[in-house]
Amino acid sequence: MDQGRTPLLDAIVEFGNGEPAYFRIPGHRFEQGVSPRLRAAFGDGVFRCDLSEAEGLDDLHQAEGVIREAQELAAELWGAREAFFLVNGTTCGNEAMVLSTARQGERVMVPRNAHKSILMGLIMSGAEPCYVMPQYYEEWNLWGSVDPEEIRKEFNRGGDGCKAVFVVSPTYYGVCSDLRKIGNICHEHGAVLCVDEAHGSHLYFSDLLPEGALQQGVDLCSQSIHKTAGSLTQSSLLQIGSDRVDRDWVAANLQMVQSTSPSYVLMASLDAARQELALHGGEMMEKALELADGARRELKRIPGIQVLDREVASKIKIHQLDPLRLVFSARELGIGGYRMQELLYEQDVVSTELADEENVVCVITFANTMQDINRLIGAVKRISEQKEFHGKPLKPVEWTFSLPDKALNPREAYFHKKVTVNWADAAGMVAGEMIVPYPPGIPLIYPGELISREIWQQVEDCRRRGLSIHGPADRSMNTIQIIV
Numbered sequence: 037m038d039q040g041r042t043p044l045l046d047a048i049v050e051f052g053n054g055e056p057a058y059f060r061i062p063g064h065r066f067e068q069g070v071s072p073r074l075r076a077a078f079g080d081g082v083f084r085c086d087l088s089e090a091e092g093l094d095d096l097h098q099a100e101g102v103i104r105e106a107q108e109l110a111a112e113l114w115g116a117r118e119a120f121f122l123v124n125g126t127t128c129g130n131e132a133m134v135l136s137t138a139r140q141g142e143r144v145m146v147p148r149n150a151h152k153s154i155l156m157g158l159i160m161s162g163a164e165p166c167y168v169m170p171q172y173y174e175e176w177n178l179w180g181s182v183d184p185e186e187i188r189k190e191f192n193r194g195g196d197g198c199k200a201v202f203v204v205s206p207t208y209y210g211v212c213s214d215l216r217k218i219g220n221i222c223h224e225h226g227a228v229l230c231v232d233e234a235h236g237s238h239l240y241f242s243d244l245l246p247e248g249a250l251q252q253g254v255d256l257c258s259q260s261i262h263k264t265a266g267s268l269t270q271s272s273l274l275q276i277g278s279d280r281v282d283r284d285w286v287a288a289n290l291q292m293v294q295s296t297s298p299s300y301v302l303m304a305s306l307d308a309a310r311q312e313l314a315l316h317g318g319e320m321m322e323k324a325l326e327l328a329d330g331a332r333r334e335l336k337r338i339p340g341i342q343v344l345d346r347e348v349a350s351k352i353k354i355h356q357l358d359p360l361r362l363v364f365s366a367r368e369l370g371i372g373g374y375r376m377q378e379l380l381y382e383q384d385v386v387s388t389e390l391a392d393e394e395n396v397v398c399v400i401t402f403a404n405t406m407q408d409i410n411r412l413i414g415a416v417k418r419i420s421e422q423k424e425f426h427g428k429p430l431k432p433v434e435w436t437f438s439l440p441d442k443a444l445n446p447r448e449a450y451f452h453k454k455v456t457v458n459w460a461d462a463a464g465m466v467a468g469e470m471i472v473p474y475p476p477g478i479p480l481i482y483p484g485e486l487i488s489r490e491i492w493q494q495v496e497d498c499r500r501r502g503l504s505i506h507g508p509a510d511r512s513m514n515t516i517q518i519i520v
């Protein structure tokens with residue numbers, strides 16, 4: 037196919053050039069009906085492209101024209117059998133992956149570091165998850181790759197009959213799993229491998245990056261093109277990698293989780309990002325890699341700063357690392373990740389993607405500049421020299437995660453009657469809410485699981501350390517909903 041084409045974007049522009057008398061939705065009629073303040077902030081172009089299923093513009097839910105062609109171009113570029121545009125992010129892609137591979141009561145395997153959209157998919161489908169723990173890298177307080185042997189063990193433990201395995205790779209920190217091996221194990225046991233590749237759609241465009249999920253033969257994957265590959269926020273792709281997946285069932289499930297008024301602005305941005313990657317992806321990744329390598333080199337020279345690089349990764353047995361995630365820590369200076377993130381912004385207006393108790397994470401893309409990198413390095417250097425910010429070296433955080441006993445599956449738990457009790461009394465009860473300490477974002481408890489005395493104590497330890505606990509409606513966690 038001609039990857040230089042942008043069929044959807046071209047059709048949108050051509051439609052606007054025809055100066056139509058417009059009686060469709062959306063009601064703002066190009067820029068004419070938009071608030072002057074919004075026009076001043078956005079410019080007019082975006083409103084000209086904010087259209088619906090007008091003449092020549094196809095229909096996402098029954099794509100036969102320009103959207104279909106744009107999706108086919110995407111599938112070809114990433115090496116998939118079929119690609120679907122998503123306008124509700126990888127969140128809805130993950131939900132559709134669960135719905136498309138496991139029905140009510142069917143077993144699936146889910147690593148405990150799965151994104152919450154996988155849980156939402158489990159609630160919708162009624163599938164029965166069994167959980168596996170990803171590897172934990174104590175020194176960096178990082179959760180990461182899923183060991184293929186853990187998946188094999190779970191199959192051997194009686195996981196036969198399991199329909200699908202869900203793996204997130206790369207993680208937010210750029211940690212990649214050995215998807216080829218995991219896929220082979222899944223296929224030996226008649227299961228499909230579904231990958232949350234929200235952070236990895238750029239991996240396909242340089243041999244210096246780890247291989248992408250589709251290159252490793254996975255069956256389904258969802259990718260946030262908006263995170264690392266240049267499209268607008270919320271625009272993602274769901275990609276089918278093999279004939280083990282029923283494409284009509286995937287298409288039907290996407291109708292469950294996507295709007296019937298998908299944004300043409302978002303879809304056009306997918307079309308255009310795909311064209312850029314097709315024409316210039318190699319150079320784009322080369323530039324990003326050069327910036328990231330330079331940043332790592334300079335950061336490592338700053339006294340007290342540790343950088344997660346390939347050398348460290350091989351020492352702590354991370355399968356592979358995406359070099360475009362810059363993960364660093366000032367733990368030896370006694371500066372935690374949250375504080376470092378604040379200082380970088382307060383002092384030098386350097387805005388970083390993520391922080392945890394120890395680390396800061398920057399996403400480096402082709403759109404960054406040497407000036408951005410110099411600002412980051414300069415800011416970290418200044419902080420490292422300002423003794424007033426320093427403290428005692430941080431001790432690695434010790435995590436003791438144990439998998440709780442399950443009383444109900446996520447769907448049963450979600451719809452079950454719940455009452456609110458004091459957290460102090462909750463040991464021995466069945467949780468009605470998730471309990472997720474951030475970081476590391478690994479749920480200690482899913483709804484429907486038993487809050488054993490041991491797990492109750494683990495949650496208490498997290499609270500005492502001041503970690504933010506996500507999940508319970510009562511953010512103070514003085515109370516919690518339990519299932520009765």
Ligand SMILES: Cc1ncc(COP(=O)(O)O)c(C=O)c1O
Pocket residue numbers: 124125126127128130151153204207208232234235260270272
């Ligand atoms: C691992 C992972 N999966 C899925 C998602 C959801 O992706 P999106 O923001 O495209 O809906 C995120 C969002 O940060 C994520 O980190």
